Amino acid sequence: MSKVQLTNVRKTYPNGAEAVRGVDMEIDSGEFIVFVGPSGCGKSTLLRMVAGLESITEGQIQIDDRMINDVSPADRDVAMVFQNYALYPHMTVRGNMSYGLKNRGMPKEEINQKVTEAAKMLRIADFLDRQPNQLSGGQRQRVAMGRAIVREPKVFLFDEPLSNLDAKLRVQMRIEIKRLQRRMNVTSIYVTHDQTEAMTLADRLAVINDGKIEQMGTPIDLYNNPATLFVASFIGSPQVNLLPATFDGQHLVSGDVKLPGFTDLPTSTDLVLGIRPDELHLDDNGQFPMRVDIVEQHGSDNLIYGGILGAINEGDEETEFCFKAGQDMLPELESTLKLGFNAERAMVFNKESGERLR
Amino acid sequence: MKRVQFEHSTIPYLFVAPQIVIIVVFFLWPAAQAIYQSFLLEDAWGLSSQFVWFRNYKDTIFSESWLQAASFTMVFSALVTFLSLAIALLLAVKANEVIRGASTYKTTLMWAYAIAPPVAGLMGNLMFNPLIGDLYKFFNAIGWDFDHKLDSFDAGFVVVLIAVWKQVSVNFIFFLSGLQGIPKSVNEASMMDCKSSFRRFWTITFPLLAPTTFFLMVINITYAFFETFGIIDTTTRGAPGGATNTLVFKVFQDGFRGADLGGSSAQSVVLMLMVLALTVVQFRFIERKVHY
Amino acid sequence: MKQWNWRLISTHTILIIGVIFMSLPVWVAFATSTHSAESIIRNGLQFWPGGEFVNTYKEVLFVKGGVMKSVLGTTMLKNSLILGIGFAIGKVVISMLAAYAIVYFRFKLAVPLFWVIFMTLLLPLEVRIIPSYGVVAGLGLLDTHFGLIVPLIASATGTFFFRQFFRSVPDELLEAARLDGATAWGFFKDILVPISKTMIAAILIIMFVVGWNQYLWPLIMTTKEENYTLVIGIKQIYQVLAEGGEVPQYQKAFALTILATLPPVLVVLVFQNWFVKGLVESEK
Numbered sequence: 001m002s003k004v005q006l007t008n009v010r011k012t013y014p015n016g017a018e019a020v021r022g023v024d025m026e027i028d029s030g031e032f033i034v035f036v037g038p039s040g041c042g043k044s045t046l047l048r049m050v051a052g053l054e055s056i057t058e059g060q061i062q063i064d065d066r067m068i069n070d071v072s073p074a075d076r077d078v079a080m081v082f083q084n085y086a087l088y089p090h091m092t093v094r095g096n097m098s099y100g101l102k103n104r105g106m107p108k109e110e111i112n113q114k115v116t117e118a119a120k121m122l123r124i125a126d127f128l129d130r131q132p133n134q135l136s137g138g139q140r141q142r143v144a145m146g147r148a149i150v151r152e153p154k155v156f157l158f159d160e161p162l163s164n165l166d167a168k169l170r171v172q173m174r175i176e177i178k179r180l181q182r183r184m185n186v187t188s189i190y191v192t193h194d195q196t197e198a199m200t201l202a203d204r205l206a207v208i209n210d211g212k213i214e215q216m217g218t219p220i221d222l223y224n225n226p227a228t229l230f231v232a233s234f235i236g237s238p239q240v241n242l243l244p245a246t247f248d249g250q251h252l253v254s255g256d257v258k259l260p261g262f263t264d265l266p267t268s269t270d271l272v273l274g275i276r277p278d279e280l281h282l283d284d285n286g287q288f289p290m291r292v293d294i295v296e297q298h299g300s301d302n303l304i305y306g307g308i309l310g311a312i313n314e315g316d317e318e319t320e321f322c323f324k325a326g327q328d329m330l331p332e333l334e335s336t337l338k339l340g341f342n343a344e345r346a347m348v349f350n351k352e353s354g355e356r357l358r
Numbered sequence: 359m360k361r362v363q364f365e366h367s368t369i370p371y372l373f374v375a376p377q378i379v380i381i382v383v384f385f386l387w388p389a390a391q392a393i394y395q396s397f398l399l400e401d402a403w404g405l406s407s408q409f410v411w412f413r414n415y416k417d418t419i420f421s422e423s424w425l426q427a428a429s430f431t432m433v434f435s436a437l438v439t440f441l442s443l444a445i446a447l448l449l450a451v452k453a454n455e456v457i458r459g460a461s462t463y464k465t466t467l468m469w470a471y472a473i474a475p476p477v478a479g480l481m482g483n484l485m486f487n488p489l490i491g492d493l494y495k496f497f498n499a500i501g502w503d504f505d506h507k508l509d510s511f512d513a514g515f516v517v518v519l520i521a522v523w524k525q526v527s528v529n530f531i532f533f534l535s536g537l538q539g540i541p542k543s544v545n546e547a548s549m550m551d552c553k554s555s556f557r558r559f560w561t562i563t564f565p566l567l568a569p570t571t572f573f574l575m576v577i578n579i580t581y582a583f584f585e586t587f588g589i590i591d592t593t594t595r596g597a598p599g600g601a602t603n604t605l606v607f608k609v610f611q612d613g614f615r616g617a618d619l620g621g622s623s624a625q626s627v628v629l630m631l632m633v634l635a636l637t638v639v640q641f642r643f644i645e646r647k648v649h650y
Numbered sequence: 651m652k653q654w655n656w657r658l659i660s661t662h663t664i665l666i667i668g669v670i671f672m673s674l675p676v677w678v679a680f681a682t683s684t685h686s687a688e689s690i691i692r693n694g695l696q697f698w699p700g701g702e703f704v705n706t707y708k709e710v711l712f713v714k715g716g717v718m719k720s721v722l723g724t725t726m727l728k729n730s731l732i733l734g735i736g737f738a739i740g741k742v743v744i745s746m747l748a749a750y751a752i753v754y755f756r757f758k759l760a761v762p763l764f765w766v767i768f769m770t771l772l773l774p775l776e777v778r779i780i781p782s783y784g785v786v787a788g789l790g791l792l793d794t795h796f797g798l799i800v801p802l803i804a805s806a807t808g809t810f811f812f813r814q815f816f817r818s819v820p821d822e823l824l825e826a827a828r829l830d831g832a833t834a835w836g837f838f839k840d841i842l843v844p845i846s847k848t849m850i851a852a853i854l855i856i857m858f859v860v861g862w863n864q865y866l867w868p869l870i871m872t873t874k875e876e877n878y879t880l881v882i883g884i885k886q887i888y889q890v891l892a893e894g895g896e897v898p899q900y901q902k903a904f905a906l907t908i909l910a911t912l913p914p915v916l917v918v919l920v921f922q923n924w925f926v927k928g929l930v931e932s933e934k
Contacts, residue, residue, distance in 0.1 A: 053825050074831035086822030090844040099840070100830030147826075363756040364834045373751035374763050377744045380804035381770055388781035389773050395781070449668040452661045459662075465922060466669045470676075472914035474863035477907050480884045481679050490694045490900060492678075526672065528929075535930045584776045588865040588881075592888050606776045613780040614870070622780055629777040637772055 002064045002154035002187050003029055004050065009059035011045050011211075019045040021211040022059070030185040032178070034202035036192055036234070042211040044159055047191045051157050052076050063154055074103070079148035080157040084164060085140045087132040087147075093119070094128045097147050111150075118149045121180070138169045145180070156181070156188040162197065174200060195235055199223070207231045229354035232274050232347060238303055241280070241321045243273040244312045244351065252348070254319075256310030259287050261343030265358070270351035275341050277303070277324040283340025290321055290337045295330060302329055309336065389630070396623035407620075414624035418612075424625065427603040434518060434604060435582035439575060442522045446529030447567075451559065453530075454537040464534065471527040476588030482520035483593045506594065510601030513594045517602050520593065521586050528581075529574055536570035537563070576640045583632070605629060676911065683707075683904035690900045702901060710905045717902050718886055721875045723909060730862055730879040730913070736799040737861025738854045745808030746846070750838055752809075753816040754824065770805045775867055783870050793877050802867060808853060811931070815849050816842070852928025855921045859914040880910035 004027040011020040019042045027033050035043040048054040050061055052073030061068055068076050079100075087096050094115055101111045119125040122142040132140055141161065148156055158177070162170045178201055181188050192198055198205055199219040207214040207222065207230070215227040219235075226232035232240050245254040247265040252258075252273055265271065280288070289309040296303040302325050307318035323339060331337055348357045364370075396414050398407040418424050453463045470478075485493045486506055497504035506512040540563065548562040564571075587606050590596065596603040596611065603611070605625065613622030678695050685693075685700035709716035711723035718726075751757070752764055775782065782801065791797025819842070827837045843850075868882050878886065887903045918925050 051825075051829065053828070073825075073828045078829065080826070080829050082822040082826060084820060084822055086820060086826040088823065088826075088841055088845070090841075090847070099827075099832075103831035103836065147830075151830075363754055365756050366834060367757075369834050370751035370755035370757040370760070373747040373755075374767075377748040377804050377809065378763060378766060380744070380800060381766055384782060384785060384801035384804060385770050385773050385778070386766075388778040388785050391781035391784065392778050445668070448664065452664050452668075455661055456658075456665065459665075463665050463669065465919065467665075467672055468922075468926075469915050469919055470672050472859050472863075472918040473676075473911050474865060474881050474884075474914075476865045476881055476884050477863075477910045480888055480903065481675055481907050483888065484900065484903060485675060485678070485695070487900075489898070490690055492695045495694065523671070523675070531926055531929060535926065580774075584774055587776065591865075592884060609776070610779060610866075619780065626777045626780070630772065633772050633774060633777065 003027060003062075004155060004187060004189070005060075005062040005065075006046075006050075007060040007062070009046070009049065009061060010057045011042070011049060011054060012057045019211055020049070023211075023213055025206065025213065025216065027187060027189070030187055032181050032188045032190065032201060032203040034190045034192060034198045034205050035208055036195060036198035036205060037208035037214075038234075039193055041208045043191045043193075043208045046208070047157055047159055047189055050155070050189060051078055051080050076155075077151075077153050078155045078157055079151045079153040080159065081141075081144045081148050081161040083160040085132075085144040085161075087140060087143055089132055092129050092131055093124060093135070093143050093146070096132070096143055097150050100147065100151050114150045114152075115146075118146045121149070122146050137165050138173065141165065141173055145177070149180075149184070154187065156186050158188065158190040160192055161190075162192075163194070170197075177201065196237060199235070205235075207234055209234075226347065227356050229272060229274070229349040229351075229356075232349070232356075236276060238277050238322045238324065240274045240276055240347075243275070243308065243319055243321075245271050245273050247271060255312045257287060257308065259343070262348065262358075265348060266350075271357070272349045272351045274347040274349060275321075276345075277322040279345050280321070280323045280339045280341050282325075282329075282337065284338055286338040286340030288321065288339040288341070290323065290339055292331045292333055292335050292337060293320070295333070297327065297330075300327060301325065302327055304329070304331065304337070306337070392623045392626045392630075394623075395619055396627045397620075398623075399620050410620070414620040415628070418621040418624050419628065423600050423603070424605075424608065426600055427605050427608045430514070430602060431583065431604045434514070434521070434586075434602075435579050437518050438521045438525060438582040438586070439578040441518070442525040442529055442578060443571065443574060445522070446526045447533050447571075449526070450530050450533035450537055451563070453534060468527045468531050470524065471531065473524065474588060475521075475524055475585055476592045478520055478524040479589035479592030482516065482523070482589075486516055486593075508598055510598055513598060513602045517586070517589060517593055520589050521582065524589065525578060525581055529578070532570055532574055533567065536567050540566050573640075576636060579636060580633075583629075605632075676908075679904045680908050683901050683908055685901055687897050687899050687901055691897065706901045706905045707909075710902050710909065717899075717906060718875055718878065718883060721878055721883075723880075723883075723906070725876060726878050726880045726883050727909065727913075729877060730881065730910070732795055733798060733864060733868065733879055734858045734862035734914070736795065737802055737864070738857035740799055740803040741808045741857045741861075742850055742853055744803055746812050746843070746850075748809045749812035749816055750842065753813055754837075755834075767806045767809050771807075775802075779866065779870060786871060793872055793874050798868060798871050798877075799861075802861070802864065808857070811853060812846070812849070815846060815931075819845065848924065849928070849931075851921070852924040852931070855917055855925045856928050858917055862914045880906065884910060 004025075006023050006025040009020055009023045010018070012018050023046060035046060037043045045054055049056050052068070052071065056069050063076065063078070088099065091099065097115045097118065098111045101114065115128070116125065119128055122145060124139060124142045124146060127135060127139060127143075132143065135143065144161065161177075162173055165173060174197060190201055202219050204217060205219050205222055206216040209230050215222060215231045222231060222235050226235060233242065243254050243257075245252045245259070246269075247253070247262065247267050249267055251260055252262050252265075252271070254273070259273070290304075290306040291309055292304055292306045294305045296305070304323045304325055305320060306323075307320050311319040313319060321339070323337070349355065350357055397409055397411060399410040399413065400407045449467055453460060453467065456463065485491045488494050488505075488507075494504060504512050506516045544562070544566070548558050552558045552561065583604070584606055586604060587610065590602060590604055590607045594602040596607055606629065609622050609625045609629065612618045612625065616622070678697060681699050682690060682696045683706055684703040685696050686702050689700065690696070711727070714720060714722060717723055748767065752760055786792060786797045786801065789797070823841060824837060827841055832840060863881060864879075865881050868879050869885060872878060872882060883906055887906055891898055891900075891903060
C-alpha cells in the first residue's frame with residue numbers, strides 16, 4: 001500500500017528534445033492508474049522515470065513520501081512488466097521469477113515458497129521448470145507478471161504489456177490483470193496507447209499528449225466531460241464526430257448546416273462541434289443530412305458512416321460522421337438519412353487551442 | 359547504443375584494459391617503431407643509425423624488385439579474387455539448387471576452410487614436385503613445357519592455383535548463406551516474371567548477392583595480400599628470380615633474411631597505407647555498421 | 651519412360667567436379683602418406699592407401715628424429731593444441747569483456763578506446779613483423795606460450811563480433827535485470843554470458859581453427875624446435891626436402907600435412923552448423 005507522487009517532473013534529453021514537460025500527479029494507495037496517449041507522447045518515458053530506468057531532469061518523484069530521484073531501480077521497490085516480457089531466455093520460469101529475490105539475498109526456502117504461491121495464482125505452476133521459448137505468448141506474459149508479483153513491490157509498472165498478444169488473448173489477460181490488481185491491491189501504473197484497454201483497466205486515467213497531462217480522471221468522467229478536443233477525440237470508440245463550425249450569435253453554422261440551441265459562444269473564433277456517435281438519432285427534422293457510404297455490422301449494433309451534405313469541408317475531405325444504430329437499421333447505400341442530436345449533450349471546442357467551451 | 363547503460367567509474371576501464379594493453383604493446387608500439395625505422399638508415403653492423411627522411415622509401419619503392427613484387431601482387435590478387443569468387447559462386451548456386459545430397463555437397467565443399475595456407479602450399483608443392491608430382495608430369499605430358507622452378511609464368515600458375523584452391527571454401531560458405539538469405543517468395547515471384555533461369559540469375563539473384571560479393575572481394579584481396587604468405591613460403595619462395603614475390607613476402611625476406619631494417623620498414627609502412635585504403639573502401643560501403 | 655533431366659544432371663556434374671577439386675589433393679596426400687618412400691619415388695603419387703600407414707605415422711608421431719631432428723610429432727601436436735585452444739579462449743575472454751564495457755557502460759573514454767581497438771584492423775601482423783619480433787624479444791617472451799598467444803588475441807574481430815551481438819540483445823533484458831537488483835558483474839555473469847552461449851561456441855570453433863593455422867607469428871617467435879607447432883613443422887620439412895640428401899621422405903611430409911589438417915577439419919565438420927553461423931555472423 002503505497003502512494004506515488006510526481007511533482008513538476010521533466011525530462012529533457014541531451015539533444016534538447018523534451019519528452020516530459022512538467023507533470024504533477026498524486027496516486028493513491030492501491031490505485032490503478034493508466035497513462036494513455038499516442039506514441040511518442042512521453043507516457044513510456046514517464047513510466048520509466050518512475051522505474052528508475054530514465055534519469056529525472058527536473059522535479060521529484062516520491063514513493064510513500066520518500067524521494068527516489070537518485071535511488072537505483074533495484075532499490076525503489078518497484079516491479080515492471082515489459083512489452084516484450086524481457087524474460088531471461090536461458091533461465092527456467094522458476095529461475096526467472098526467483099532471480100530478483102536471489103539478488104536481494106532472500107533465503108532459498110522463502111524464495112521457493114513465494115514462487116510456488118505466485119505460480120499457483122497465475123496458473124503457471126505446471127511450467128515452472130520450462131524455459132520461456134517453450135511457452136506460448138500468454139504464458140510468457142504470466143511469467144513476466146509472476147516475476148513482478150513475487151517481489152511484492154510497492155508499485156507495479158506495466159509498459160504496454162498486452163500489445164504483443166492476439167486480440168482474444170488481450171481481452172482475457174486484460175481482465176486477469178485487473179482481477180490480480182484488485183486482489184493484491186498494489187498501486188499500479190499502466191501505459192498503453194489503446195483507449196479500450198485504458199478505459200477498462202483504469203481507476204483513473206491520465207491522457208498524455210506532447211509530454212503533458214491533458215486531463216486526468218475516472219474513465220467515464222473523461223468520456224463524458226473531456227476538457228479538450230484532444231481528449232474528446234482520443235477517448236471513445238468509435239471516435240467522436242467532429243464538425244468545424246462558427247457561431248453567428250444564435251446558431252452554430254457549418255456551411256449550409258445551421259444548428260440551434262447554442263448560446264454564449266464567441267462569434268469570432270473557429271469552433272469545432274463534437275457529437276458522440278451514440279448521441280445521434282434518426283429524426284425527420286434532424287439538422288444533419290447524411291449520405292450513407294458504408295454500413296459496418298458489428299452484431300449488436302451497426303455503425304453507419306457517411307458524409308454530411310452541405311457541411312464545411314476540411315480540405316478536400318468531406319466531413320464524415322459515424323452514426324451508431326441498432327442492428328435492424330440497414331439503410332441503402334447512397335441514400336440520405338436525416339440525423340438529429342441533443343444540443344445539451346454536444347461539446348464545443350475552440351479549434352485553435354482545443355479548449356472546451358461547453 | 360543501449361537505452362540504459364551502467365554508469366561506473368572503474369569497471370568499464372578494467373574490462374577493456376586487457377585488450378587495450380595488448381594492443382598498445384603489441385600493435386601500436388611496433389607500428390610506431392616501423393614508421394620510425396622507415397626513416398632511419400643503419401650502418402652495416404647495426405651500430406649506428408642516421409635519420410634519412412624518405413630515402414628508404416625512395417630506394418625501396420623505386421627499386422626494380424619492389425615494383426616487380428608490387429605488380430605481381432596486383433595481378434596475383436586480381437586473379438585469386440576473381441577465380442575463387444567465380445568458382446565459389448558457381449558451386450554455391452548449384453549447391454543451393456539441389457535437394458538430394460545438398461548437405462553432403464555443402465560439407466565436402468567447405469571443409470577445406472580448416473586447412474592452413476602453408477599446409478595447402480606444401481601439399482601443392484609436392485603435387486608439382488618434378489620427381490613424384492602427378493600434376494607436373496601431367497602438364498608436361500600434354501605438351502606444356504612446364505617448369506615452375508625456371509619459368510615465372512608456370513611458377514605464378516602454381517601459386518595462383520593453390521591460393522584459389524584454399525580460398526574457394528570460404529567464399530562458398532558466404533555465397534551459400536547469402537543465397538539462402540534471399541527470401542523464398544522473391545525467388546517465386548521472379549519465377550513467375552521470368553522464364554529463363556540464366557536471366558533470372560543475373561537480374562535478380564546476382565544483384566541481391568551484391569553486398570556479399572563486395573564484402574568477399576575485400577576479404578579476398580586481403581587474403582591474397584597477406585595470408586598467402588604461407589603458400590609462397592612453402593612453394594616458390596619468390597622464385598624464379600623474384601617473379602612470385604608478393605609484397606608481404608618481400609618485407610619478410612628483406613627484413614629477416616636481408617636484414618635491411620630501414621627498407622623493410624618503409625615497405626611495411628606502404629603496406630599499412632594499402633590496408634588503410636582497403637579498410638576505408640570497405641567501411642565506406644558498410645558505414646552504418648561501424649557507426650558508433 | 652522417364653525423361654532425362656539434363657539440368658539436374660549438369661548441376662550434379664558441376665558439384666561433383668567441385669567436390670573432387672576440393673577433396674582429391676587431400677585424399678592423395680593421405681593415400682601417398684601410407685606408402686614407403688621408395689615406392690613413392692618409383693611410382694609417384696598414390697591414389698589408394700598402401701601398407702605403411704602404421705609405420706609412417708608411428709615414426710612421425712613418436713620417434714625421435716623421425717620427422718624433425720629432435721622434436722616428436724606428438725610434441726608438435728601438443729603445441730598446436732595449446733596455441734589453438736589458448737588463442738580461442740583468450741580471444742573470447744578478452745573480446746567479451748571489452749565489448750561488454752563498450753556496449754553496456756557509459757564512460758568518458760568509450761569512443762577513443764573503441765577506435766584504438768578499431769586500429770588493429772589497420773595493422774595486421776604482416777605490416778609490423780620485424781618490430782613486433784623486437785618487442786617480444788625485448789620482453790624475453792620468445793619461445794614462450796604467453797608470447798606466442800597473447801599478441802595474437804587482441805585484434806578487433808572478436809570484440810566487434812560480440813559488440814554486434816550484445817547490441818542485438820533487447821534493451822529490456824538489462825532493464826529487467828536492474829529492477830531485479832543485478833550488479834554490473836552480476837548481469838554479465840548471470841544473464842549475458844549464458845545467453846551468448848551459442849555465439850561463444852561458434853567463435854571458439856572459428857578461433858581454434860584460426861589459432862591452429864597461425865604461421866607467420868609462430869615462425870618468427872619460436873626458435874627452439876621443441877616449441878614448433880605442426881604448421882611450423884611443415885616449413886621444416888619443406889626445408890629438408892628442398893635440401894635433398896638421402897632418399898626424400900615424401901610419405902612423412904604427406905603424413906605431417908595430414909596431421910596438421912586433421913584436427914581443425916574435424917572440429918569444423920563436427921560443429922559445422924555453429925561454425926558456419928559464427929563465420930557468417932561475425933563478418934556482418
